[in-house]
Amino acid sequence: MNKQKRIQILQRLRENNPKPTTELEFNSPFELLVAVLLSAQATDVSVNKATRLLYPVANTPQAIYDLGVDGVKHYIKTIGLFNSKAENLIKTCRILLDQHNGEVPENREALEALPGVGRKTANVVLNTAFGWPTIAVDTHIFRVSNRTKFAPGKNVDEVEQKLLKVVPAEFKLDVHHWLILHGRYTCIARKPKCGSCLIEDLCEFKDKVE
Incomplete structure (x- = not known):
């Protein structure tokens, strides 16, 4: 996947959810x-x-x-x-x-x-909690990064390092929330909802499901 396509994906995810955060509830x-x-x-x-x-x-x-x-x-x-x-x-x-x-x-x-x-x-x-531009790779992010070809890697550490390398600074703070939510609700494990995916035309997954 080329740089321009990645930026388009991130821009769309940001437009759809400008201030993403965890779905875990916390006050400190x-x-x-x-x-x-x-x-x-x-x-x-x-x-x-x-x-x-x-x-x-x-x-x-x-x-x-x-x-x-x-x-x-x-x-x-x-x-x-x-x-x-x-x-x-x-x-x-x-x-x-x-x-x-x-x-x-x-x-x-x-x-x-x-x-x-x-x-x-x-x-x-x-x-x-502290606003660092870190990227936590869970099963959702691992799946989305590999399936879309956004940041493929054999394990979570490889995917994390690839994401840190290819995601521009302006998106780093929010990217792991966008990818988690995308994997949780759209790019789900068994049957991804490609027909209602806002980045379907940019995704490089070969076996898209309508």
Whole structure:
């Protein structure tokens, strides 16, 4: 895919959604960190249902730490992998309290050192909470980048590096939100909705579905 076509795709996505953001509900960097940590192999809808119950009770590292593992499990038991997520969340809160004055660090290495937080989660927090031009590659972005030929790669790291290379600076802050939403609602896994896709004529997917 050439540069001009990529820019046209990004312009259309921007025109359609000028101020995209995550569908996870949050009111602070810490709430976002918790939501993203809980969202691994789970839907944003299921995470939001759980955090709507959890956050009014506990939405700071100290408050969640005080709930303990079993207390956290009570609120997140409807989410997949809730046992390990509860344990990681309590460990993360302890580290935030001990090493970061109870604040979410605006630092990639410090974020990735937190239990249950990998590169993708760190990228989401840096981008959405702190406004960094990072690109978090999830399954949706991986699929869209490869299917459209926008930024093909064999794994999520390759796709991330390709996106960072080919996406112009003016689009970097928002591109991962556009691609996630496009993959979630239009360029879906089993049968993409090519007939109602706003970038169909620019997409280089060979097996388009009407």
